[in-house]
Amino acid sequence: xxxxxxxxxxxxxxxxxxxxxxxxxxxxxxxxxxxxxxxxxxxxxxxxxxxxxxxxxxxxxxxxxxxxxxxxxxxxxxxxxxxxxxxxxxxxxxxxxxxxxxxxxxxxxxxxxxxxxxxxxxxxxxxxxxxxxxxxxxxxxxxxxxxxxxxxxxxxxxxxxxxxxxxxxxxxxxxxxxxxxxxxxxxxxxxxxxxxxxxxxxxxxxxxxxxxxxxxxxxxxxxxxxxxxxxxxxxxxxxxxxxxxxxxxxxxxxxxxxxxxxxxxxxxxxxxxxxxxxxxxxxxxxxxxxxxxxxxxxxxxxxxxxxxxxxxxxxxxxxxxxxxxxxxxxxxxxxxxxxxxxxxx
Numbered sequence: 001x002x003x004x005x006x007x008x009x010x011x012x013x014x015x016x017x018x019x020x021x022x023x024x025x026x027x028x029x030x031x032x033x034x035x036x037x038x039x040x041x042x043x044x045x046x047x048x049x050x051x052x053x054x055x056x057x058x059x060x061x062x063x064x065x066x067x068x069x070x071x072x073x074x075x076x077x078x079x080x081x082x083x084x085x086x087x088x089x090x091x092x093x094x095x096x097x098x099x100x101x102x103x104x105x106x107x108x109x110x111x112x113x114x115x116x117x118x119x120x121x122x123x124x125x126x127x128x129x130x131x132x133x134x135x136x137x138x139x140x141x142x143x144x145x146x147x148x149x150x151x152x153x154x155x156x157x158x159x160x161x162x163x164x165x166x167x168x169x170x171x172x173x174x175x176x177x178x179x180x181x182x183x184x185x186x187x188x189x190x191x192x193x194x195x196x197x198x199x200x201x202x203x204x205x206x207x208x209x210x211x212x213x214x215x216x217x218x219x220x221x222x223x224x225x226x227x228x229x230x231x232x233x234x235x236x237x238x239x240x241x242x243x244x245x246x247x248x249x250x251x252x253x254x255x256x257x258x259x260x261x262x263x264x265x266x267x268x269x270x271x272x273x274x275x276x277x278x279x280x281x282x283x284x285x286x287x288x289x290x291x292x293x294x295x296x297x298x299x300x301x302x303x304x305x306x307x308x309x310x311x312x313x314x315x316x317x318x319x320x321x322x323x324x325x326x327x328x329x330x331x332x333x334x335x336x337x338x339x340x341x342x343x344x345x
Contacts, residue, residue, distance in 0.1 A: 019047020021292035021307035022122035030083025046073030157181025280317025
């Protein structure tokens with residue numbers, strides 16, 4: 001987890017984005033002997049596949065006839081472990097500034113400061129940030145009673161939990177909490193779900209037995225007492241309002257990708273994508289590279305396999321800045337004793 005520090009963290013490589021392509025940048029840098037720091041807005045590695053379709057099949061990863069977003073993330077994360085990347089989750093890059101020695105100073109929303117030789121932007125279509133409740137003043141409860149990501153700990157038996165959303169994450173969270181003994185209400189504006197058929201059927205079974213209450217409504221206000229969130233005021237389809245008592249609210253209504261501060265870096269862009277040189281996927285600024293869905297160039301294809309290729313060439317290209325004057329020889333993991341030592345095999 002990230003920590004506040006008054007001193008800049010000096011690093012050869014900062015990777016923005018812990019999705020599949022970002023993790024493969026870490027791996028390729030590790031093979032080259034470079035340790036990386038990673039910043040991601042989500043509370044876990046994996047990016048879009050892990051967050052938006054963790055259980056859906058992916059068929060176009062070389063050597064894997066079928067995988068899922070969750071399984072692919074786990075495999076890529078395991079692949080980076082020999083290189084022990086330092087990962088800063090639930091944080092976003094806020095600003096970047098050129099330093100006199102041609103390095104980059106990067107600051108994050110959580111207060112971290114990096115002094116970087118190179119920066120790799122692997123942010124997909126932008127940093128994924130949760131869709132928040134547009135209720136004035138309710139943000140004081142975020143991280144305590146109000147959460148926009150499912151927490152690791154389930155509510156205690158007998159606690160009242162309101163889950164908001166219609167996707168896989170919301171439906172599964174409601175199911176798990178109900179089976180753990182919480183008093184669960186699942187709320188969405190209409191009685192229809194984007195979750196897969198298996199989860200939806202399981203949800204329906206729990207609704208029929210009374211273990212989960214479904215409410216077609218929208219939050220329009222809240223009530224608190226003594227610094228605690230006590231209830232949400234919700235509007236029903238017939239125009240009536242209901243005050244829904246809550247101990248916890250998990251608003252799992254989806255994520256929105258946002259370029260955020262990246263749009264202010266002075267990088268050349270086309271249709272909200274970063275223009276790169278395909279020799280090494282460097283942007284127009286020395287030492288800043290862009291790989292994966294965030295970049296664009298003639299013939300660009302938004303496929304994971306292309307992102308892995310881009311990550312490899314960017315890592316090799318960055319070595320001219322990280323280790324100037326050093327010749328980087330192409331080595332093979334099948335035969336190189338140096339790579340075997342770095343991989344711990």
